Amino acid sequence: MSLRDNIEMVKEELNSEEKFFEKAVVTERFIKKYKKIIIISIAAIVVVVGANIAYDANERSKTSAANIAFAKLEINSNDTAALNELKSLAPNLHDAWIFSQAIANKDMEKLKSLKNTKALIINDLAEYEMATDNSMLEKYASKQDAIFRDLALIQGAIMLLNNNKIDEARNMLEKVSKESSLEKLVASLLHYGIK
Template sequence: MNLKDNISMVKEELNSEEKFFEKAVMTEKFLKKYKKVMIASAAVVALVIGANLIYDMNKKSNTTAANAALSKLQADANNVTALKELKEVSPNLHDVWVYSQAVAKKDLEAIKGLKSSNALIVSDLAKYESATDAASLEDYASKQDAIFRDLALVQSAVMLLNENKVDEARSKLLKVSKDSSLNKIVSALMHYGLK
């Protein structure tokens, strides 16, 4: 029985080695078949990671440069070089700086120049600040994303009331949102001003 056990044990070892070699051959075939795809995938992953790292470093560099230029401008608001550098590195921050300086100096022409700014809030504020009559305030308020829509409507109504155009003023006040913080003012104007 000892000899039979030895023979069966040798057969099992040969079977397991045969299976091992069979798996090795299958793996080798798989690697040969998909070698180019795996190399291309690894290259794409490496490129994406590299591009992401470069993008992050560039963004950080731009942020640092923008902060440096803004610091120079805060120290000296008339620094033309720092203003140009800020415009190159961060056009939106440049527009915010120009807007803040224009508001501080009450420079309506500079504010009007920012109407087409890519910085959404600056553009909206410039449009609101440059609206000087009831028609331009109405035009501003008619925009869907106008920040000061309700305030523009109230101001327009007050201007119309000063011109004794009561019906037009009433129609403007009726357009003010019911959830607006200006509702008390609208109610007072409707009650006292539009009798």
Template sequence: MSIKNNIEMVREELNSEEKFFEKAVITEKFIKKYKNLMIGAVVVLVVLVGANVAYSINKQSQITAANVALLTLSEDATNSEALLTLKSISPELYDVWVYSNAVAKKDMITMKELTNSSAIMVGDLAKYELAQDTKNAASLDAYASKQDAVYRDLALVQSAIILMSNSQIQKAHEKLSQISPQSSLNKIANALLHYGVK
């Protein structure tokens, strides 16, 4: 029985080696057939990873340079070189810097220039500042009529106060009633409706 068992073991071993070599030949054919495609895929992957790393490094260096320029401007607001650097690297951050200076100096000429800013909210805030500076109810109403106005409710309250001072009580009521109940200015509007405007 041992010879029969040995023969069976040898046969199984030969079958497994035959299968192994068969799979190796199939794998070799597959690799030869798709070699260029696999090399191309690896090259594309390496290029994409390299480009992503380069982009990240470049973006980080821009952020660092913008922060350095902003820090320089916070120490010396008259530094024109830092201002130009900030403008070229990050126009949105430049607009925020110019807006903050214009608010501090009440520079309405600069505010007018900032109304078309591409920076998030800077254009809207500049429009509010201009409307508020005119102390004109119509300007505040025009600002408040915009759907995405940040200070919509505040502009309505200011417009109502101007109308109250001009004895236009009914119009002031209309403005105050436009303030949403969820607004933080709703209590002020209600107080003006009940106590300030009769």
């Protein structure tokens, strides 16, 4: 190798080292300039992750405690302490338990107490059960958001058929949605039950 080649090689190495140090200086300036923002961002990320982990642990603990309270109620349905604990930990599960007990005991007062529950399906089931008990199925079915609308119409029509009110039963069956999964039952009732 010639001296000229050696000098060129040394220049290239110095040039690359110079660029490396230049980038290191730029990075250092950037870090110094935005040091507080970087530290705050890292601290915020750590706090958010820590809070999320704590929240998940708390939710698992609440779920576990609610399951224990529910198991106690299954053993002894009169355990008021377990019922109160379930109500505070899992209100929707509490309402489901109250609903199941009200149905089992045919307790209309408990069903009425569930009318304003936030558990949508429990609310609607309670209204449906009260309607079947009071023969108010047509009123229940007239609600726009009634989940069991078609079933209530069919059940009401059957009650009318049992009382020989055939025209009223036919009118009620005709209100059942054509897309309903109960449409075959309606067709059978119209064909065989109502002549």
